[in-house]
Structure formats: structure tokens, C-alpha cells
Amino acid sequence: MSAVVRSRILKVALALTVVMAPIRAVQGQEPLVSATTYVRYPSLTPVTAVVVNIGQFGTATYSAVETALKAPNWTCASPDFYKVAVVDKSLRVVRSLKIRAVNLPDRDKSGRPLTRCDGLGHPAVIDLILGSQVSTTDQIQVFIYADKQQTKQLFASDGKLSFTATSFPTFTATPQAAPGESLNNGATRDVGQLNVAFADQNLFGEDLVDIYAKSTDLFSTDAEDAKSAFGVTGGFQRGLFSRWYSPYHLEQTIQGNQMATNLSTATTLGFNTLPPWHWTASGLNNGVIDAPLPFEPAIAVQYVHRFEQLVTKKTPLLSENDFTVNPALSWSNISFPFVCKLFNHRKTTAEAPGTPAPVCLGAQLDLGLWYLPLDLTASKSERVDGYGDASILIPLSDFGFASTALSYVTKGDPMKFQLRITYADSVNAANNYARTRQWTFGIEALK
Amino acid sequence: MPQLSTADALDEVKEWFAQLGLFRAACVGTNTTGMNVLEFADASIITILPSTADQENFIAAAVSATGYNDMAITDLTTTYKSFEALLDHWNPLITSIALYLWSLAVPSLQGTASADFWKAPVSTAFPSKSTDPPWKGVMDGLASVFPPECLTAGFQQKINNAFDANGTKISDIVPQIATLG
Numbered sequence: 001m002s003a004v005v006r007s008r009i010l011k012v013a014l015a016l017t018v019v020m021a022p023i024r025a026v027q028g029q030e031p032l033v034s035a036t037t038y039v040r041y042p043s044l045t046p047v048t049a050v051v052v053n054i055g056q057f058g059t060a061t062y063s064a065v066e067t068a069l070k071a072p073n074w075t076c077a078s079p080d081f082y083k084v085a086v087v088d089k090s091l092r093v094v095r096s097l098k099i100r101a102v103n104l105p106d107r108d109k110s111g112r113p114l115t116r117c118d119g120l121g122h123p124a125v126i127d128l129i130l131g132s133q134v135s136t137t138d139q140i141q142v143f144i145y146a147d148k149q150q151t152k153q154l155f156a157s158d159g160k161l162s163f164t165a166t167s168f169p170t171f172t173a174t175p176q177a178a179p180g181e182s183l184n185n186g187a188t189r190d191v192g193q194l195n196v197a198f199a200d201q202n203l204f205g206e207d208l209v210d211i212y213a214k215s216t217d218l219f220s221t222d223a224e225d226a227k228s229a230f231g232v233t234g235g236f237q238r239g240l241f242s243r244w245y246s247p248y249h250l251e252q253t254i255q256g257n258q259m260a261t262n263l264s265t266a267t268t269l270g271f272n273t274l275p276p277w278h279w280t281a282s283g284l285n286n287g288v289i290d291a292p293l294p295f296e297p298a299i300a301v302q303y304v305h306r307f308e309q310l311v312t313k314k315t316p317l318l319s320e321n322d323f324t325v326n327p328a329l330s331w332s333n334i335s336f337p338f339v340c341k342l343f344n345h346r347k348t349t350a351e352a353p354g355t356p357a358p359v360c361l362g363a364q365l366d367l368g369l370w371y372l373p374l375d376l377t378a379s380k381s382e383r384v385d386g387y388g389d390a391s392i393l394i395p396l397s398d399f400g401f402a403s404t405a406l407s408y409v410t411k412g413d414p415m416k417f418q419l420r421i422t423y424a425d426s427v428n429a430a431n432n433y434a435r436t437r438q439w440t441f442g443i444e445a446l447k
Numbered sequence: 448m449p450q451l452s453t454a455d456a457l458d459e460v461k462e463w464f465a466q467l468g469l470f471r472a473a474c475v476g477t478n479t480t481g482m483n484v485l486e487f488a489d490a491s492i493i494t495i496l497p498s499t500a501d502q503e504n505f506i507a508a509a510v511s512a513t514g515y516n517d518m519a520i521t522d523l524t525t526t527y528k529s530f531e532a533l534l535d536h537w538n539p540l541i542t543s544i545a546l547y548l549w550s551l552a553v554p555s556l557q558g559t560a561s562a563d564f565w566k567a568p569v570s571t572a573f574p575s576k577s578t579d580p581p582w583k584g585v586m587d588g589l590a591s592v593f594p595p596e597c598l599t600a601g602f603q604q605k606i607n608n609a610f611d612a613n614g615t616k617i618s619d620i621v622p623q624i625a626t627l628g
Contacts, residue, residue, distance in 0.1 A: 029541075029622075030535075030536065036517065036521075037519065038517050038519035038520075039519070040516060041503075041506060041507045041510060041516075049517065053536075055537075055539050055542055056539050056542060057539070057542040057545035057546070057561060057565060057621070058545065058561065058562065058565035058621075062542075063560065063561060063562050066560065069449065103517060105514060105515045105517045105518075105537060106514055106515065106537065106538075107513070113514060114514075119449035120450075120451060120459075120542070120546060121459075121538070121539060121542035121543070121546070123537070124536070124537050124538055124539055124542070127517050239507065242507070242511060243507065243508060243511040244504070244508065245500070245503045245504040245506070245507040245508075246507075247503075273504075274500050274501070274504045277477060278475075278476075278477055280477065281477040285480060292476040292477040293475070293477075293478070293497070294476065296498070332498070333497065
């Protein structure tokens with residue numbers, strides 16, 4: 001068979017595939033194309049991508065790849081064989097979106113990242129990573145071609161794809177009138193204000209570390225407007241360990257008012273993670289205590305330097321330098337199963353697999369510490385303020401009378417409500433670390 | 448038409464269960480202790496991983512173990528309800544089972560397009576009753592790689608009944624097997 005004949009047969013086969021391929025996946029299966037935004041770990045870089053599902057046997061995209069593999073030089077890893085376009089209701093292409101890269105999220109049998117498609121479900125999905133901005137109102141159509149010139153179309157989606165969110169830079173500027181606005185000199189007057197917000201979650205498109213910038217500002221027609229402010233933040237974030245979620249970030253913020261009569265800079269370092277927890281199974285998963293999930297530790301370190309301060313009746317003079325270290329941990333999902341026997345807990349339905357055991361008495365714990373080495377106490381020692389709260393949680397289903405006597409509160413379903421009793425010894429960083437101690441009681445709805 | 452040998456196709460099915468095990472190992476807490484494979488496959492993701500920290504940690508561990516590096520928080524909280532559905536996104540069990548069945552189908556369906564095999568009646572692909580070879584051999588092969596709780600006698604009977612029913616196609620029987628039970 002000559003090359004010309006083979007080429008013609010292939011063209012006919014490709015044409016038939018396009019004509020016969022159903023646009024939608026079969027009933028009960030995933031959509032053939034979908035929109036996603038995800039964060040790569042450990043680089044923490046955000047990605048906006050169109051996912052093409054090519055691994056579901058019997059679908060149009062599976063067949064398209066099956067056919068494409070017969071075409072010379074076809075590779076699923078090259079953006080050249082795809083087109084992603086914003087279309088109107090009649091599927092007319094309004095603009096084409098740039099495909100920055102193709103991600104094949106799978107590995108071969110030796111554990112190396114895949115670089116090609118085998119037509120047998122590996123990879124089952126491919127991500128077309130977008131390099132063009134896309135809004136949530138855009139209707140998107142996805143095409144697969146057998147050739148780089150994009151003349152032999154193998155698949156076209158239905159053009160109804162849209163994003164609910166994207167990771168591209170955002171900028172908003174909102175003008176507003178503010179009658180009777182307070183000024184720094186104590187007077188009031190009508191002013192015009194402009195709210196400006198900017199955020200770029202991945203400044204340089206880096207794949208190793210996420211470098212970001214954001215700004216929130218309010219500019220006023222009167223320089224003395226007490227609400228005028230700017231705050232510009234730049235920083236980077238990344239995971240410390242690749243196999244364990246352990247993100248840290250370091251960022252610098254410059255903030256002040258419109259005329260920079262109030263001007264300061266803040267350097268912040270943050271880190272949080274979860275400790276390994278399987279080893280606690282015997283000690284913390286028994287009839288007395290059940291704590292299947294670990295506590296969540298975090299630490300934030302911040303240094304603030306104030307270049308200029310505008311002292312008014314409402315804003316007292318603060319120290320030129322502030323340094324704070326704030327370790328904290330939060331531990332929820334603690335319960336005490338033995339209490340169920342005491343309360344004669346009512347079971348409504350048989351438990352489905354994976355459903356946690358009923359909670360008859362729960363607890364929650366938050367602990368933290370403010371360490372302020374530059375802030376000396378009356379005895380000239382460095383200031384340390386601990387704080388925390390402990391909560392006891394009692395589901396209303398523990399009480400037989402709850403569904404009748406408290407029906408207005410529980411809407412007839414006491415399983416979804418709980419009584420929370422909390423004792424908090426707290427320190428308010430925004431109010432010069434003032435300490436308060438209090439008990440609170442309340443009924444809260446469960447999600 | 449890319450096809451696999453029967454042994455390779457069964458390996459793919461086995462690999463699916465191995466990856467489900469990797470997902471289970473990536474669950475940071477101890478909620479999965481005591482669950483069998485079927486219970487974990489059907490378990491509610493947000494019950495096992497209720498907080499954002501748990502979900503982030505699962506993603507870091509699961510991506511590291513499997514290479515599915517586009518896993519998003521919304522996959523765990525919104526898009527997929529169970530771990531089976533989550534895994535099926537990157538490694539559809541339907542495809543592995545379909546490739547296995549295809550490898551054992553009558554010679555006339557070998558080498559055809561996957562779409563032709565998918566819409567073929569089971570009576571054409573496996574001309575026998577469910578109790579006779581070759582279908583009995585198909586089920587025995589699956590039983591050799593499925594955990595027992597994922598292919599119980601009752602579930603096998605249900606599949607066999609569907610196989611014996613008139614008009615059943617490959618596209619009907621494969622998704623039914625992939626539901627596990």
C-alpha cells in the first residue's frame with residue numbers, strides 16, 4: 001500500500017471519528033472536559049487548567065486518542081495538538097486561549113512521570129495549563145487535533161465549559177462617595193474615595209516556589225481622610241517537605257496612609273503543618289477517648305518597624321519596633337465514647353461505612369503564646385503572654401427532651417445541634433495584648 | 448487499537464486496588480483504621496478528612512505516592528464524594544475491567560475499535576451462559592485480583608444475572624462490575 005493511499009485511509013478514518021463521536025460522556029461517567037484550579041505541592045504555585053478526560057473506556061475522547069495514536073508524530077504532551085477557545089452561543093470562536101503547557105498527571109510502572117499517552121487509560125486525564133486570562137463568564141470549547149496544523153479535528157467539546165474561579169491576577173478599582181467622612185484633624189467633610197485591590201498569586205509563573213504580590217488601598221480626595229490607606233505585600237511560599245504538607249511563607253508589607261505620615265513595614269514568617277498521627281491509634285482511639293485527627297500547630301513571627309506615626313486622639317504613639325513570636329495549636333474532633341453509655345444515646349439509622357461513631361461528649365482545645373522580646377514588663381523582663389480556650393460540646397441528641405421541648409431551636413432534629421460551653425483566657429493583640437477571661441454558653445448548628 | 452494481554456489487564460485491576468491503598472495511607476488521621484477495602488472505597492471523603500489541613504495533607508501525601516499532581520481541594524470537598532470516585536478520575540476502574548474483558552472476548556472483536564467492543568452485546572463477546580466458560584473464567588480472573596469484600600458471591604450473582612439478561616451490552620456490564628460489592 002502506497003503512502004498516499006495510507007494517508008487517504010487515515011483521513012477518512014479521522015473524519016468518521018469526528019462525525020460519529022458523541023459530544024457527552026455516557027451516563028454516569030465524568031464529563032469529558034472540565035475546568036480546574038489547583039495548587040501544586042510543594043511549590044504552592046496555583047494553576048488554571050482545562051482537564052480533558054481521555055481515560056474512560058467507551059467515550060469519544062478515549063476513541064479520539066485511540067485514533068490519534070495512529071497519526072504520525074502525534075503526542076498528547078504537546079500543546080500543538082489542542083485548541084482551547086472562548087466561544088459564543090453559536091460556537092463561534094471569540095478568542096483563542098494560550099496553552100502554556102500540558103501536564104500528564106500519572107507515572108509509568110517504574111515511577112517516572114509520564115511523557116506520552118498509551119491509549120489504554122494512562123494517563124486518564126491531561127491538563128491543558130492555560131497561559132491566558134479567563135473569566136468566570138467565558139464559555140469555553142476544547143478541541144483535539146491529529147496534526148500540528150490543526151486541520152484534522154478529532155474531538156470538539158460542547159462549548160459549555162466555564163470556570164468558577166481562576167488563578168490569574170485580579171485588579172479592581174471602585175470609586176465611592178463618602179459623605180461626612182472623619183478627618184485626621186477631628187473635622188468631618190464629604191469626600192470621594194477610590195478602593196483599589198490587586199492580587200497576583202504567581203508573579204513569575206515559577207514552578208519551584210510561589211512568589212506573590214497583593215495590594216489593598218483606599219485613596220481619598222482629601223489627604224486628611226482618616227480612612228486613607230495603602231498596603232502593599234510581596235512574598236513567597238513553598239512546602240518544606242514534599243511528602244508532608246508543611247507550607248511556610250515569608251512576606252514583606254509596607255503600609256501607611258495616603259500622605260505617608262503614617263508609614264510602617266512588617267516582615268512576617270509563617271509555618272503550619274500536621275503531626276503524623278497513625279501512631280496514636282491505640283492510645284487515642286479507644287472506648288475512653290477518640291481523637292482520630294491530629295492537632296494543627298502553626299507559628300507566626302512578625303517584625304514591625306514604624307518609620308512615621310501620626311498621633312491623634314484616637315491613635316496613640318506606638319513603639320518604633322515591635323517583634324512578636326506567636327506559636328499556636330488547635331485540636332478539635334476529640335470525643336469521649338464511654339459517655340454514650342451514660343446518656344443512653346439514641347441511634348437513628350444504621351451507620352454507613354466511613355461514618356464516624358456518634359459523639360455524646362466532645363471537646364476542643366486551642367492554645368497559643370505571644371512572645372514579645374522588645375516589650376519589657378515592669379520588672380524589665382521580656383513579655384510572654386499565654387492564652388487558650390477549652391470547649392465542651394454536648395449534642396442535643398443526648399437529651400431526650402430536646403426534640404420536643406426545644407423543637408423551635410432544633411427544628412425537630414437535635415442530631416444537628418450541640419451545646420457549647422467554653423472557657424477562654426484570651427489576649428487581644430489588637431488592643432495592646434489586653435487579657436480577658438470569660439465563660440460562654442451557646443447552642444450551635446452543625447454542618 | 449491498543450489492547451492489553453489478559454495478564455497485563457489483570458495487573459491493571461490489581462494496581463487500582465494498590466492505589467486505593469496508597470490513598471488510604473495518605474489519610475493523616477486514624478479514621479480509616481478497621482475499615483476493609485470496600486468500606487474505605489465507599490467512605491465519605493469529608494468524613495475522613497474534615498478540615499482543610501487534613502485535606503491539604505492528604506493531597507501532599509497522595510500526590511507524592513501516585514503522581515496525580517493536579518489534585519485540588521475541591522476534588523475532595525465537592526467534586527467526588529468517595530475515595531473510589533476520586534481514584535477513578537485518574538485511574539478509571541471501568542477502563543481496566545473493560546480492557547480485561549476485551550482481552551478475553553471472541554477473536555472477531557479483537558483488534559476492533561474500542562467503541563465497537565464497548566457497544567457489543569455481551570452474548571456476542573462471550574457466547575455462553577454465565578455459568579459456563581468463557582464468562583466463568585472472566586469472573587474467576589476478577590476474583591483472583593479483587594479483595595473478597597469487593598466481589599462477594601451475591602455481587603457476582605447480580606453480575607451474572609445481568610450477563611444472562613437479554614440485550615445486555617459490554618457498556619452495561621463493565622460499570623456494574625466497577626461499582627464493587
